[in-house]
Amino acid sequence: MKSSLFKRVLRSKLLPLVAVTVVVVAFFGITTNGFLSASNLRSIMISMCLSGMIGVGMSMLLISGEIDLASGYEACMGGIITALLIKAGIPWPAALLITIAAGAVMGGILAFLVNKVGLMGFISSMAMISVYNGLDYIVTKAQDVTITAEHASFYSLGAGTVGFLPIPFIIMVVLMIIYGLILYKTEFGRTIYMTGGNRAAARLAGVNRKKITSILYINNSAICALAGSLVAARMHCANAAACTSGSIDAITAAVLGGVSFRGGDGNMGCLFIGVALVTFFNSGLTASGLQSYWQIVVQGLLLVVALCIDFVNERSRQKALSQVAI
Amino acid sequence: MAHSLEFKNIGKLYPGVKALDDISFRTEGGKVLALMGENGAGKSTLLKILAGDIKQSEGIYLLDGKEQDFKNPHEAILAGVSVIYQERQMIPALSVAENIYAGFLPKKGGGIDRKTLYANAQKIIDKFGLHMDAHTKVARLSVAYQQMVEIMKAYSRNPTVICFDEPTASLSDAEISALFRIISELKEEGKIILYVSHRMAEIFQVADSIVVLKDGKYVTSMDVADASEEKLIRAMVGRDIGDTYANLKRNDKYGDVVLEVKNLNNAKVHDVSLTIRRGEVVGLAGLVGAGRTELVRAIFAADKVTSGEIILDGQPVHFKSPHDAIKAGIALCPEDRKEQGLVLFRSIRENTTMPVLSELKKGAFLDKKKEKEIAQEAIEKYDIRTDTMEKLTTQLSGGNQQKVILGRWTNSLMKTKLLILDEPTKGIDVGTKAEIYQMVCDIASQGIGVIFISSETPEVIGVADTIYVMHNGRITGQLKREEATEEKILALAMD
């Protein structure tokens, strides 16, 4: 009974998600003028980048059973660091590398708190939100750090296009493909699923959970820092208020996309659709004239919806696992 | 040269309890050795030592004549020992193939060699004669199939020794046949097979020889050809009951029926009916997993009831939560006294008064004076060894902890009609056990009905007046104390 590829796609979580996305796009496309125009689509694709990139790092963490709620703030910090470095005269490729390293350090702090000290990921990262937020303001003296026009090449990194596709979008997709391959094709990737899916089994198979979580925290923060830099590139400036909703957007997108909260499930393909769905939805709301504060409510509601779906999935999973054939 | 596995003088000591004592026996490749014994005989402990999960306190074990010392399960696997536990260790989101080869995925270049992975997995699946696709996510499989994947996982590591711990618990007949076919193939490949099970019929079908353990000690071994059910049961039971039970002052005055259960059903309990009279001690005997805890939890409303009636003092009752059951007069001392019975970091006083807080109110506040009286009452009644009632229960010994829980249910403010004790003497020393037996009888003398669950058959026979035996969620027999013997109970408890 070899199930065909077709049947497997049908059964997967991907299909309903794609269907809903198509419906959302169609809805807004019909009701709002210019929603499906080339320029709007391009800007939507650019919007996808922040939550998409953060989502990549976040999904890896979620699958392994951990979380980093400070991701948005780490992105913000990344943008600020890059902007400051460029302003100080450092060429942008070097600035980017340093930023990524700084991100790694941020991840390292969390890894230390979770693995060495033994605190829980969510509360530690929440504490770090305050730390990074405050530091952002202190370092920028509460003002924008502008990247002047002479750094045109950096700007094009954030806002330029290759053909139809914006460069940040391409970077996001490339990251998703790379990490998707890691998850799917490498032993390391599979051990991430094991760590999140069944700790006891992972231990019996000799998996070093602490090493994996450390790597993933560092990885996540580095990606977030990079994401923040790209946003700064596009905006010509960095400030302490940027990217801050990134964490929630990324989590919503990931959970909608099927990355389970309890760990051990999810993949990059679903993340992509989740990101697309959330971004199209948000864009559509803005385009149809909905005020920005409604969006915050919707954001929260969307997260609740995503969690409900995850809850239902989890219940049916548990039911299947615990049925004893007497 | 055939493989060999030998245990020499293996012992395992836990604080207060000797789980294994001087175990020695040997087996060879190409043979199936069955490990039999009652609960607590030490079978699981022995397997865990072999699997590298725990370390023995004394003795050695040798594989192919070489002494081994596994520091963790991974080392055991690398040395060729595979254990298939009862609790499945599956990763639901991954495919069958990835679970089979978990930790040992075939690699090519930098990544996983998917082609080889799925091809090899499918080969094993086909060899086992199963209808399964190696790509299927384990989450989609039935429990029985997951068990099969577990077995294939053990097999994929090309082990020298494979241990099965109650492998047929969730398998249907067809799957059991498949399992036995696999086992005979493993025998032909010269592997050493250890098989732990309570199912006599299976043992006779699949095993070549049997080793019997009792109370952590080696009793005897015999070839299946020479064995019989009576011989085995006699080897597994029959210990010195001693005076502990003979000296008990029992209650012989029974009152009306206090609890009647009719055709009770839920996920783990099937069509159970029983009656308990006031002053009667009813024992529930059976093996682990027989459904006794599930039954009493259903009565206590700790778990949901699907169908059936519970009649308390002649009135049908429908409890929605333990709170309701307690108000009606039913009390439960849970099996796991630390996780489910006590709030460890709070005092004796607070733990003993938990169910009666409403009755301790004076106006809007708690009557601290009365509370202390109640707590003191419990301490004195059960001789709880402590200098103050403010001591945290985590600092008490197991026996005293159990007494705290008993004291909670039998103080003067509680109007308990039915007291349920689930494995009350687990992990408790002999002296305190005797105290608890007498306390149970004294409670019965006050006209309270008692349900007493124990996996130690002599205990059930010694303390209970009427004994129900359970197996697989059903009642398989009912005996009065006078006519009960360990053999009879064990026979009813097994299949």
Next chain:
Amino acid sequence: MKAKLRRMTNSKLFTLTLLLIVIIVIFEILSKGKLLSFKNIRSILQSVSVVTFLAIGCGMLLMSGNTDLSLGGVGTLGPMVLAFCIAAGLPWYVALIIALISCALCGLGNALMVNYLNFPTFIATIAMASISQGIAYLISGGKNIDMKDPTLNFIGTKRLFDFIPYTFIIAMVALVIYAIILRKTKFGRSILLVGGNAEASRLAGLKPKKISFILFVNASCMACLAGSLMCARVKTATTAGLSGSQFTGITAAILGGISFGGGTGGMMGALVGIFILNVFNNAMQLVGLSSYYQTVMSGVLLLVALIYDKIMENNRMHRAITAK
């Protein structure tokens, strides 16, 4: 008598109070005497009031084994509703009741998500934070609303003997009430028992779910009061409101010895924790550090509190295992 003295000096409360005194002394010196000035103590007392309500709400929940990260959003929603109703002409006590009800509904939402939908507490409450914050925006249309009610403004800004703010008095009264509830009532006892072991409590006849509901609603109402008091002082309900303050409550509670794992702690400890937090923040301002440093420090303090709590927990576990 000697034993009692020894037990008192060994207690957590004693260590915390000592810590507070040390911090006061250090910063008094660093700020060249400004810390303990009349005016400054007054302003510390004012900020303590707001945090007290948050800490009460968070603390009670923590003790029962739960967390609530929505209090910042709820504490922004409450005053918004309050100001809106007052501006619409309703008397202040009616407006206050309506505000409390709206926040209570948020708490109810949290309780439902956590108890019946089994969402992880922190994510459920984060979602609620967004929702309540968003509703606050909706009501205000994105602008601040003036809160011009003579009674409220009096309570919010005036002080007894020109020294003790009325808000402080209200906060302390609330603290004492809750402390009494915790120590002397069945409900308070149940909270600690459920926090220590929810399943064992359920099997002993307590009702963890009911307690969870009550405490979530309580926390949201506390947040409402906190936000309202704060806005009463500045006479405006701001769109920023209490956002971000959910940590202040948690930090104060954990600093005050209420364990993150639940089951231990008390209101008196929380009070000391609140003071430690506020004195620290105030002192930083006096020494010349901007409010952003406070933000950083609040994160650091939370981490310190968590680490300290973890060490204490490890000690307890260790003692429990070896004491057999």
